[in-house]
């Protein structure tokens with residue numbers, strides 16, 4: 620089967636261990652205020668299609684760079700909106716001994732069990748710890764996320780947690796301490812990172828005719844974000 624892809628990064632360095640082939644899949648059911656990839660929201664938007672075999676071929680073309688420690692990461696958008704394609708491709712990649720990761724917000728509500736059984740790493744975006752803030756940021760209830768996290772815990776899946784830090788929303792120490800307490804209760808967390816909010820996606824909203832709700836919010840100071848991250852250690 621084929622997957623719908625908005626973009627491909629062949630030399631990704633931040634979405635999983637080693638150097639990676641990163642696929643940005645179309646479709647997302649959340650509407651995060653700070654999303655810098657609104658062009659991925661529409662499952663049938665401006666996409667190209669790739670088969671699982673195409674993904675394997677692409678990986679093999681650059682395999683000398685990926686080496687033993689790299690792999691393939693399914694990002695988006697929300698990769699689990701296309702969980703059948705992701706599952707089929709992960710199966711093929713695993714048969715070829717390739718490390719796999721998904722970068723997900725965990726908000727799709729189901730259809731991911733087999734993906735979780737097979738994938739090597741889940742990079743989980745924590746939009747907010749508290750339900751009302753989660754809804755404020757994403758426009759959706761937090762129940763699907765809670766269910767997904769429970770599935771990751773039950774399957775003892777290796778997790779990297781990430782949270783975007785946005786000035787005026789969650790850039791204070793109390794938010795970070797809350798995140799730390801939350802993460803402490805999850806046994807299978809290998810890494811936790813804070814990502815500074817940036818407004819680089821703003822022009823895409825203008826092109827798409829979508830209101831950019833953070834137009835008055837400055838970019839997050841990277842130094843301050845690093846200081847906040849130290850509180851997680």
Ligand code: SF4
Nearest residue numbers: 647649651654696724
């Ligand atoms: S989950 Fe990711 S792709 Fe979807 S709206 Fe949020 S930031 Fe954008």
